[in-house]
Amino acid sequence: MLRLCLIFFSIYSFNFFPQSLNKKLDQYLTDYYINKDVPSVSAGLSYDGKIIWIGTRGFSDIENNVQAADKSVYRIASVSKVITAVAIMQLVEQGKLKLDEDIRKYIPYYPTKKWKFTVRQLLSHTAGIRNYKSTGEFESKEYFQSTKETISYLAKDSLQFEPGTKFLYTTLSYNLLAAVIENVSGIPFPDYLQNNIFLPAGMNSTYPDFQRDIIPFRVKGYERNKYRKIQNAALADLSIKIPGGGLLSSVEDLLKFSDSLLKGKLIKPSSLDSMIIPAKLKDGKSVNYGLGFAINMDKSGKKFMSHSGTGTGFSTLLLIYPEEKLASVHLINIRDRNLGEPAYDIAEIYFGNEVIKPKKSIADFLFNFSYEFGIDSALAIYQIIKKDTVNDFNTSKEELLLFGYDLLGIEKYYEAIKFFRLFTTEYPNYAEAFIGLGEAYYKDGNRGLALKSFRQAAKLQPANRYIINMINKLGE
Missing domain, CATH: 1.25.40.10 (Tetratricopeptide repeat domain)
Incomplete structure (x- = not known):
């Protein structure tokens, strides 16, 4: 009788916990969507290789009254850097490149600068490469036909500082990493990602955000004007920044990517560990950024690696707790102030912590x-x-x-x-x-x-x- 009771209790607990968790997450997402007044939000959570919750609210296309869905594909902005960084680490594992080599060894057509800089410094934003010159460049309308053409555009710029002496976050520098990947692997950057990351991880809805391509379930991006009314985001051709801010993906795909990363399907655990060591500057100071990942600790002392993204018309965040085997993500199709961090809140709800209801x-x-x-x-x-x-x-x-x-x-x-x-x-x-x-x-x-x-x-x-x-x- 006692054994039957224990079996009943364990089955009841197993079924009850996910249902209660899903209810809390569903309510949180509804509150967020209503109170933050965003066009749409899609979010999800995975634990130990299993996606345990995905939720989506709102519209992927306001003008045509198209509702967003779990399969909707959002511009993930700078979360793209994580994927490019993993591609680099794969080639390091294969012995095809070294993190501390001069970048010109792998991109011989890149001109000599005042100082040498390395692959590691590119990954950690300490190479001295500039960021966008202006909003016009951030929302560039120019189409770059290849990685090499993008590099030629950037090659004329001087370094902003001696590599290794400062941290300067820059999306454009990741173009050089794409050039390294192409020259070392012998195949175009998008093909490399498809064959070596997307397919092995089961990511069927992740693509380079080429404006001219027909991409299923692509979400439209929005912004607010000076009257705080929602309007279409500016047209932008992302070919200037595909490796550092120009990929499209879904919540499900990003959770699959995270789980594949944690399970060693894409790179070895030791390689992942090396990616979340804070970069050190020449003066000995550390920055909270490793090799493609920001490194943080939550209020309970749990370490997580993350990357946020703010692109033309989109705001995104991916969190991975390696010790807890947990991943959380949100994708929002508006770039705006005070959006908060739903992915972080969702992880906190999972951990049983109190989360303040999103406010208007x-x-x-x-x-x-x-x-x-x-x-x-x-x-x-x-x-x-x-x-x-x-x-x-x-x-x-x-x-x-x-x-x-x-x-x-x-x-x-x-x-x-x-x-x-x-x-x-x-x-x-x-x-x-x-x-x-x-x-x-x-x-x-x-x-x-x-x-x-x-x-x-x-x-x-x-x-x-x-x-x-x-x-x-x-x-x-």
């Missing part, structure tokens, strides 16, 4: 309310929201500051002054509130009150160069 943006709410009903009505309802025990809104001072700057962004100077005056009374020790008030007065043509506000800000942040420069400018 008080800045967006007040902006829309003031635009329709006026600033006085908006400030009145703000006072009501502050006292609301439901606490649905993010009412942090940082979030409120955004409201003031949103008003400045659409040249509502009178309204911005009204808000910032209230804001500085509520947060008299917050220098940014006085900077905002000074900006509002300055843009409204009142140099005297602008100067007074910046001087008050200087009392709180006397070393702030921007404040000092504005005081000097207004005091002329």
Whole structure:
């Protein structure tokens, strides 16, 4: 009888735990989708080689009313770097390249620079290669037909610093890693990924994001304009950054990739371990970035490796807890502020930790309310929201500051002054509130009150160069 009870209890527990976990994750994702007001979000969780949950909410194409699905394919932005880094480590294992060799050994057509730099330094963003020159380059419309053509475009640039002396995050540097892969393996970079990573990991929905290709279930990207309305993201040709920010994938595929990585299907465990050792600069300082992975620790002390991505119209995050054999991912088809980290929250829910319900943006709410009903009505309802025990809104001072700057962004100077005056009374020790008030007065043509506000800000942040420069400018 006791044995039967124990068997019943174990079966009941096995079935109950996943159901209760899925319910919590489903509710979290619904709350996130509604409160963050994103076009869509897709997220998932895997444990010990098994995908235990995937959820998707929203629309992959707002204009055509196409709902996002678990099979939807998102631009994964800089999460692409992890995949390129694993490809490099495969070739290291095969003895075809060495991490500490001069890069020109593997890309002889790359011109000699003032300093030599290595494959390792490219992987860890310490090689001195520049990042984007401008938003125009980030959202480049130019089509590059090959990796070599992209390298030729970048080859004319000087190094930003002596390799190994600084950390400078750059997506463009990963093009050089793709060139290394092509020259060492003898096949094009996309083909190498397909044959050596996507196929072995069972990733059937991961592709280079070539704008002209027809790709099934490709999601459209969005952004918000200065009126905080959702609009189509700018058109961008990602051929300038396929290896470092130009892959498309689904939640399921990224979980498969993570599980294959943890199980040693793509590279040896020792190679993975070497990827999550913090890079060291020549002065002995370490950075929280290894070979293609950021390295972090959660609030409970569990180590995880991760990579986030912010591309044209998309925001992404992949987390892998190697000791716990857990992976979590989120893909969102908008690039915006204060999106939080759903993938991290999802992992925390799995670990049984309390997670704060995603909150609505008080800045967006007040902006829309003031635009329709006026600033006085908006400030009145703000006072009501502050006292609301439901606490649905993010009412942090940082979030409120955004409201003031949103008003400045659409040249509502009178309204911005009204808000910032209230804001500085509520947060008299917050220098940014006085900077905002000074900006509002300055843009409204009142140099005297602008100067007074910046001087008050200087009392709180006397070393702030921007404040000092504005005081000097207004005091002329």
